[in-house]
Amino acid sequence: MPSRPLPTLSELTHFLQSFFPPPDTRNPELPFLYHRPTTTTTPPTTPIPSITLSITPTPAFYATLHSKPTPHLAFLHRPWTLDRKRLPQDVTVLACHQGFDENLTVGANFALARRLGMDVDVGGGWGVVKGYKGDEGRGIGVVGGVEGGLRAALVKERVLREFGGRCEGCFGFGGRTSHEEAKEEEEGGVLLHPATASKEQDNEPITAIAIMNAFHPDEVTRALDLAASLNLISSSSTDGAKLLYLTGAIREPGLTFARDKGVRVICVGHRVCEEWGIGFLAERLREMWSGVLRVEEVYEEEEEGPREGGRRNPTQRNQPQPV
Template sequence: MSPATLSALAAWLQTHLDEPQPLKRPGPEEVTHLALALEPRDLPAHLTADALFVHRSRGVGEGWPGLGVLGAHDGFDLHLTTGPNRVLAARLGWQEVRPLHWEGQPAGLLATVPQPTWEALRAALHAELGGEDDSVAPTLPITGPLRVALMNRLNPGTAAMAAEQGAHVYLTGQLRPSALGAVRAAGLGVVALGHRRTEWWGLGQLADQLRAAFPGLQATLHPGSQGSGPQGPAEL
């Protein structure tokens, strides 16, 4: 494996997260310690690092002078939060995974889960992600294996589509009141996993993947005062 450099990290993000321009600010090439955060406010004013990865990097500005800045927004959300998140599907042991599209764009996954009941599914999600924001139990009897749709949006159209595709439970970031009528009409269960919670989970997965790709790289997560992850700054 090649050593971690700012250019190599940027190339990895471009390939694995489909991020067209992951290098947001140049800096020293050699990177031993990478600090990761969801947004600039989560980072301390002074930190020990050679470079930064910030999911929402626009607010970095002139902060943390001398450090290169990497970022990924849409690709990070698509691959590591809700939507077609095959990393989460693999960790939870989902089977028969196939993509779902909405308006011609990748929007999520349909899968069969190993849990036989609504309660067991929620327990597995809580164990992996640290909780949920809200949920609505399914109203129609579940026959056969439990199937879920993991989607990056919730509206009446996507709820109806998921039900038509055979989903029993709809997983997404936020519960939209405007979609509740369609959800209830379809008999779907919904688990709102939480926008920031799923982002924090994705940030941890990204750190794991970068450490595997670049042995010796230290990756420190910074949740800041608003972090909803189950733990504080962690070395991965």
């Protein structure tokens, strides 16, 4: 039986683009086709033997590109510091920032929701939280029910397993670990988030999970209100302990507000949830072109460059090429 043909540049581009929301013409993002070869022509029908996925362009990213068969395809989540001069001549680079954050980190991530046992395929049992930073249509999270309610300890275990046991903090659960609320974070000798939940409370059910890409009091309120409107919890003011708020980085105002409402919180960390998205794309690519396409994942962290006013110097960013 003849071997399966290599995927074409067009097939890979459309396959990856299918995981992200359509670009918003009112607030255009960076072009998905971020870099095209400048000295060679790569038609859409060109067979592609390998692809490299990375959050940012790092030394290991460039080294991987130069060590693989060509023509090559690459994908970046945050491509701003890409040095085009360091790319092999026949490499095409795809990029997605906001859409990746929305759909493949802790946001409206339905793939993650299904893995955690959320009922996001049943009509009326879930909803999307929209609106952030003036963009009313931007999806920043999904709230859904948990198959009849699961013990809090089991839900926490599922989350930590999904992210390789890594997190910045778990709050509202019993026991003390290096990753949980009893971390020795002190301010003036006072523990910022003392353990308030007993191990017995870990046996209580969680009936709803909010996977959210932001963590301020307003987002916590909207997640609670949506869970209540979907009848996943009985009341947004008194039933907070039945909601798990899953997000990225710890934000003190949001965490304090959530704890006051009794909401359980797991913060996996910004970088960790980005790595989840890269790993997910790699899995899907390997499944789609098993034994044909070589898929490389680069998880090296980018070195911080000089910053101005707390932001990276914009002159250091390579502007996307028009396509």
